[in-house]
Amino acid sequence: MQFGRHISGQFNVELEAIRTHVLTMGGLVEQQLSFAMQALHKDDADLANKVIRDDHKVNAMEVSIDEACTRIIAKRQPTAKDLRLIMAIIKTITDLERIGDVASKIAQGAIEIPSTKEQKFHVSLEPLCRQAITMLHQVLDAFARMDVDAAAEVHKLDDKLDAEYEAVIRQLMTYMMEDPKNIPNILQVMWSARAIERVGDRCQNICEYIIYFVKGKDVRHLGDQSLDDALK
Amino acid sequence: MQFGRHISGQFNVELEAIRTHVLTMGGLVEQQLSFAMQALHKDDADLANKVIRDDHKVNAMEVSIDEACTRIIAKRQPTAKDLRLIMAIIKTITDLERIGDVASKIAQGAIEIPSTKEQKFHVSLEPLCRQAITMLHQVLDAFARMDVDAAAEVHKLDDKLDAEYEAVIRQLMTYMMEDPKNIPNILQVMWSARAIERVGDRCQNICEYIIYFVKGKDVRHLGDQSLDDALK
Structure with a gap:
């Protein structure tokens, strides 16, 4: 995919390298989220610990892509679509990094909540988590x-x-009312649910950056209808 | 405050204008958060509605500062410290916008939770909210x-x-256990508490951007100790 024809072929190579780096980061984040979900459902503390340990890789990628973007702006002085691509990337990686944090948080929850009897609480997160991973994959x-x-x-x-x-x-609220002594554990699961729900918001942000890059229109803070209108 | 001496005095004027705009946005966000807290504690639905209504002003400022930053990069091709300032601003306004969302969320909570008898739940948020506002003010x-x-x-x-x-x-968990039928209302207050706690994280992000601008060091994802070391 070419982002315009530059006098310097090297510029294209650099842009392409950053873009590939973002996709690698995205793949890692998707994997982290998927492992975190598995850890939760199989009560696998080793896997959960691996997710927590690997979070620094996501963080390091954010920092390194950010640096690459700043470097390319200083060196190549991009304008128009090239500049929009770099802006979109800078924002995208912030959201990806936060999704990585969510994976860590879910993994932490998997370790903290003893699952033998609370398994049903965890299970209730499965469809939610699967949907969030699908959304991330598609974006x-x-x-x-x-x-x-x-x-x-x-x-x-x-x-x-x-x-x-x-x-x-x-559903979790019902469990709480049925058995108030379980409230602390169920609350933990609720925090995880909340974090997963936020993954959807972050994926929406990335959608908006894609539209900004391609169309040159800032569609943040609009509803779905205005977004459709902007794409016409 | 001069951000370096530019051949073009006009560039300085433009940078200064963006910086002022960020501070105006920050002031508005601080006011939103403060009004949201007042609305919560005085059970003032009108004020809460005003906060929700005014959120679009914060959003519009984010979009407009973002545009100004992109324009200045394309037109002035900044490097080194000027570029770092713009990068720091682009990231800062994202966090400010999200703090604005928190204000809306708290205001929404103020409307949804009938306070006559649940006043004690709301009251428990006061010190937390005050601390968050102080942190935002100081950053x-x-x-x-x-x-x-x-x-x-x-x-x-x-x-x-x-x-x-x-x-x-x-504290809120204790209230839940004491009186499980209050769980839904208390949960609402907990979401607000969680949102306020996140304001602190966002203020920390802004601190990191300030350090990045001044020192040229990316101190994200480091602990407080490493942060101190980076400043030596």
């Missing part, structure tokens, strides 16, 4: 192809995630 | 003066906020 796919329509589709998936989140919270 | 002050030492001091305040947050959650 990374849209990013790889810089596909505005795909980005707009992913953007809409957040409503489904929110609805699932509300259902999970209601 | 904006550090930003205005680009004062690294002040930024490092604010960074450390987050531990206090976290401790206060833990205390609030423990």
Whole structure:
């Protein structure tokens, strides 16, 4: 994928390298989230610890991509679409890093909550987590192809995630009322649910950066309808 | 405050204008947070609605500062410290916007939770909220003066906020166990507490951007000790 024809072929190579780096980071974050979910459901403390240990890799990638972006701005003085790409990347990696933090948080929850009897609380997170991972996977796919329509589709998936989140919270609230001594444990699971729900918001942010890059329009803080209008 | 001597005096004027704009945005966010807290404690639905209504002003400022930053990069091709300032601003406004969202969320909570009998739940948020506002105020002050030492001091305040947050959650958990039928309302207050606790994390982020601008060192993802070392 070419981001315009530059006098310097080297510039293209550099832009492409950063883009690849972002996708690698995205892949790692997706894997972290997926491992965290597995750790939660299989009560696998080793896997949970691995997720927590590996979070620094995500952080390091954020810092290194950020540096690469600043370097390319200083050196190549990009304008127009090239500059928008770099801006979109700078913002995307912030959201990816925070999704990485969510994975760590879920892994932490997997370790802290004894699952033998609380398994049903964990289980209730499964569909939510699966939806969040799907959303992340699809937004990374849209990013790889810089596909505005795909980005707009992913953007809409957040409503489904929110609805699932509300259902999970209601269910957990019932468990709390049934057996108040379980409140601290269930609260832990609720924090995890909340964190997963936020993954959807972060994926929406990335969708908006893709649209900003391709269309040159800042569609943040608009509803789905205005977003559709902006893409017409 | 001069950010270096530019051949173009106009460049200085533009940089200064963006910086002023960030401080105005910060002031508005601080006011939103403060109004949200008042609305919560005085059970003032009108004020809460005003906070929710005014959130779009914060959002609009984020978009407009972002545009100004992109424009200045394309037009002035800044390097070194000027570029770091712009990068720091781009990241700072993202965090400010999210703090604005927290204010809205607290205001929403103030409307949704009938306070007549639940007043004690709300009251428990007061010290937490006051601390968060202080932290935001101080980080904006550090930003205005680009004062690294002040930024490092604010960074450390987050531990206090976290401790206060833990205390609030423990207290609210006790209320839940005492009277399980109050669980839904108390949960709402807990979400607000959680959101306020996150304000501290966002203020820490801004501290890190200030240090990045002044020192040219990326101190994200380091502990307080490494942060102190980086400032030596």
